Amino acid sequence: MSYVDEVLARVKEKNAAEPEFLQAVEEVLNSLRPAIEANEEKFKKEALLERICEPERQIKFRVPWVDDNGQVQVNTGYRVQFNSAIGPYKGGLRLHPSVNLGIIKFLGFEQIFKNSLTGLPIGGGKGGSDFDPKGKSDREVMAFCQSFMTELCKYIGADTDVPAGDIGTGAREIGYMFGQYKRIRGLYEGVLTGKGLTYGGSLARTEATGYGLLYITNELFKDHGDTLEGKTIAVSGAGNVAIYAIQKAHQLGAKVVTCSDSTGWIYDPEGIDVELLKEVKEVKRARLTEYAAAKPSAEYHEGRGVWAVKCDIALPCATQNELLIDDAKQLVANGCKAVCEGANMPTTIDATEYLQENGVWFIGGKAANAGGVATSALEMSQNSERLSWTFEEVDSKLQGIMANIYKNISDAAKRYGFEGNYVVGANIAGFEKVAEAMIAQGVC
Numbered sequence: 001m002s003y004v005d006e007v008l009a010r011v012k013e014k015n016a017a018e019p020e021f022l023q024a025v026e027e028v029l030n031s032l033r034p035a036i037e038a039n040e041e042k043f044k045k046e047a048l049l050e051r052i053c054e055p056e057r058q059i060k061f062r063v064p065w066v067d068d069n070g071q072v073q074v075n076t077g078y079r080v081q082f083n084s085a086i087g088p089y090k091g092g093l094r095l096h097p098s099v100n101l102g103i104i105k106f107l108g109f110e111q112i113f114k115n116s117l118t119g120l121p122i123g124g125g126k127g128g129s130d131f132d133p134k135g136k137s138d139r140e141v142m143a144f145c146q147s148f149m150t151e152l153c154k155y156i157g158a159d160t161d162v163p164a165g166d167i168g169t170g171a172r173e174i175g176y177m178f179g180q181y182k183r184i185r186g187l188y189e190g191v192l193t194g195k196g197l198t199y200g201g202s203l204a205r206t207e208a209t210g211y212g213l214l215y216i217t218n219e220l221f222k223d224h225g226d227t228l229e230g231k232t233i234a235v236s237g238a239g240n241v242a243i244y245a246i247q248k249a250h251q252l253g254a255k256v257v258t259c260s261d262s263t264g265w266i267y268d269p270e271g272i273d274v275e276l277l278k279e280v281k282e283v284k285r286a287r288l289t290e291y292a293a294a295k296p297s298a299e300y301h302e303g304r305g306v307w308a309v310k311c312d313i314a315l316p317c318a319t320q321n322e323l324l325i326d327d328a329k330q331l332v333a334n335g336c337k338a339v340c341e342g343a344n345m346p347t348t349i350d351a352t353e354y355l356q357e358n359g360v361w362f363i364g365g366k367a368a369n370a371g372g373v374a375t376s377a378l379e380m381s382q383n384s385e386r387l388s389w390t391f392e393e394v395d396s397k398l399q400g401i402m403a404n405i406y407k408n409i410s411d412a413a414k415r416y417g418f419e420g421n422y423v424v425g426a427n428i429a430g431f432e433k434v435a436e437a438m439i440a441q442g443v444c
């Protein structure tokens with residue numbers, strides 16, 4: 001049995017109740033085979049894969065808070081500090097009822113390689129809670145965030161672990177959490193990213209993941225002698241990543257004709273109106289039915305269905321496992337040329353393989369959505385310098401970082417004989433730096 005297979009078997013046995021985590025480990029380790037097999041004896045002696053699959057620390061805690069009726073509610077909080085070989089733990093906080101330890105571990109594991117790919121000194125971590133901010137009053141959200149941070153603040157800090165936003169954690173939640181951290185720890189420091197602009201946030205952080213996704217998609221097309229001009233794009237999601245992906249796609253001359261939320265989706269052949277979408281989702285926090293009601297050219301459909309729309313490029317930007325094998329078949333049948341993931345692990349393993357086997361260029365989330373965390377790292381730099389850079393400065397650094405990521409993943413894939421396989425390229429390029437740093441730091 002090869003070293004990769006041995007470790008995979010052990011990880012499966014140890015984490016049997018965590019399917020998302022197993023899915024992520026399987027995907028990463030399988031694609032690392034060429035790099036591992038080239039140094040199998042050394043990595044095995046170092047137990048490098050066993051170490052990389054085991055979080056350095058995982059924290060689980062009670063989050064009690066009082067709702068507007070005076071009723072005490074209890075949620076569970078998590079922070080998984082996965083790997084600090086190349087820098088302080090860095091990764092978002094997800095607030096969604098589906099959150100459990102396995103999901104946080106999968107996200108934290110993926111974050112290690114993504115953060116490494118950015119070329120910036122940040123380790124991998126992730127956290128969150130099964131709290132659902134949807135339908136809660138601002139006071140209830142604040143009560144939850146303050147209680148969550150009262151415990152979390154013991155384990156984080158500007159030089160140890162710097163959380164950020166994710167699903168359900170936007171500017172409002174980050175603000176309440178930052179306030180509570182400062183109050184308890186008495187420190188005004190860059191402990192969270194995604195902060196508001198008046199208290200240490202970075203310009204362009206809000207836009208960064210969506211913009212970064214389009215910058216790397218643009219690099220991909222350029223590399224194949226094509227452009228985004230005139231392309232039709234299907235996007236899923238209607239949150240932070242989706243909104244700014246749509247905005248940048250339009251700026252680059254493409255037309256985005258779909259978006260979705262957790263109950264339905266929109267087909268708008270005239271192109272999604274970003275300002276209207278922002279009004280519906282960011283201001284009113286309403287359903288997409290309101291978008292359709294305000295835009296005569298738009299059709300609203302219940303359930304899922306975005307991937308059935310004919311497109312040149314598909315950008316899944318909602319959540320994990322939202323692009324399934326049948327969706328992949330539909331995309332291929334419709335002549336889709338590229339799938340680039342804005343969300344984390346939105347495409348299942350069989351769907352990814354089907355797309356790749358059928359010649360669709362596929363860039364996984366680790367590389368394609370790394371613009372968010374990269375800009376978070378730029379926010380950390382600005383906080384350390386006590387300076388704020390202009391939007392243009394941050395945006396141009398982001399463009400450089402995404403171009404660099406594309407080059408690195410493309411080169412790594414070529415180096416191991418997998419030209420055009422950007423999943424293998426991303427995992428190997430991300431892994432190499434972390435592996436070297438872990439070995440250099442001894443057994444820890």
Ligand code: NDP
Pocket residue numbers: 165166167168169209237238239240241242260261262263317318319320342343344345369370372373
């Ligand atoms: P948001 O909470 O802003 O938006 C998420 C969107 O996805 C919403 O439209 C939501 O619908 C929809 N959605 C959430 N859960 C489900 C589900 N189970 N089924 C169908 N639709 C769902 O999150 P973000 O845009 O920030 O994040 C989206 C993805 O991108 C996540 O995978 C996240 O981890 C990843 N990501 C985000 C980064 C960032 O900087 N924000 C950075 C890197 C990755 P509804 O409106 O109904 O809630």
